[in-house]
Amino acid sequence: MTPASGTYGGTVNLSATLTSSGSAVSGKTINFTLNGNPVGSAITTGSGVATKTGVSLSGIYPGIYPSGVGASFAGDSFYSATSGTASLTVVYGTCTGTNAGGVILPPVNNDGSSVFKRQGGSTIPVKFTVCDANGNSISDPNAVFLNGCCGSITTLTRMRGTVDNVNEMVTTNIPDVAFHYVGDHWQFNLVTTNLDAGYTYTFQINLKFGVIQFTVAVK
Template identity: 85%
Template sequence: MSPTTLTVSPASGTYGGTVNLSATLTSSGSPVSGKTINFTLNGNPVGSAITNGSGVATKTGASLSGIYPGFYPSGVGASFAGDSSYSPSSGIASLTVVYGTCTGPNPPGGVILPPINTDGSSVFKSNNDRTIPVKFTVCDANGNPISDPNAAFLNGCCGSITMLTRTRGTVDNVNADGTTDIPDVAFHFVGDHWQFNLVTKNLDAGFTYTFQINLKFGAIQFTVAVK
């Protein structure tokens, strides 16, 4: 019985969509054709494929259902059961699941949304009765906004904002309006975006702040000044 080696390729796909998987079966450096390779995603079976003349088995359209955005170092698995001529072998590779591109009337994904400017130029008035609406959206493979907090936020339910920097200095004139909404303790989903009403009374006038929204995969940074 000849020994075999199964080399699995890293894979990437979009949340809520599908991914193509590939693995190469060889024996003593030569490709092994006509053999069934079984694939898994995070340990769950997603189908099989037959190796071609180059020893490559390709499983197309494996579902990413139930797999949240993120990087999984051993997310792709493949195995060859062996037969009377060849010994069994298996291998793993990384899986990356990303957010999709928002389409249609939906706001752009993965960036801070108005009234906060993406270029960091927003200046709000310091006022105990006002809040700053912090808004963003992320989308799935179909371009639709994701309302599941477990897929949107690193810590699951409700999300978090981290203050990265607080810098004292000259602040331009007020150019953005806050709201009188009730201050939030967590993000909530509104129509096509996530929103957190940040209370301005906790921010000192004459300072510029940089914050980070911690997503399930990646982060969104934004800057606001208070005057």
């Protein structure tokens, strides 16, 4: 059984090898599953390899499934039944729009150079996008956030030190307790008064597959 990987909303190729006493077994039907659901079959070649291409990943969220791929041979009068599993990895795709996928978006710079003013009634718009196999932004929170709707921001580090001059504008928005989808991206309005002036913060957004980290300073 061979581990498989594909992009959310796209397809994946599955492969398994059937042998007996170390020798390839040809002309046998191998049945494949994804997360336990049947997705078709293929016949083993002269080298004992059965390949099923273009299997839909519809309904399977991004992430790593340790036993997500299954293959089985029902057995016949010559060979015993056998089965096996392998890992399935579903990743995000490359965005086709102007917003880069899987990174923090302006007004927060992804190089950590953003400095915001601590000011009552103001927020920092934290934005990001992740996309499917067709390059479209994903609006389903269950496919985006580790724990489903609708994600949050975790503080990783808080470091006091010299902070450069303010170089980003804050906005006046209603503070958020979770991300919400706006147009073509996810957004969290982070309250500046919850942060301390003179400190640099590193935050993390936990996604269904991977994380996004970003750094901001407050003055």
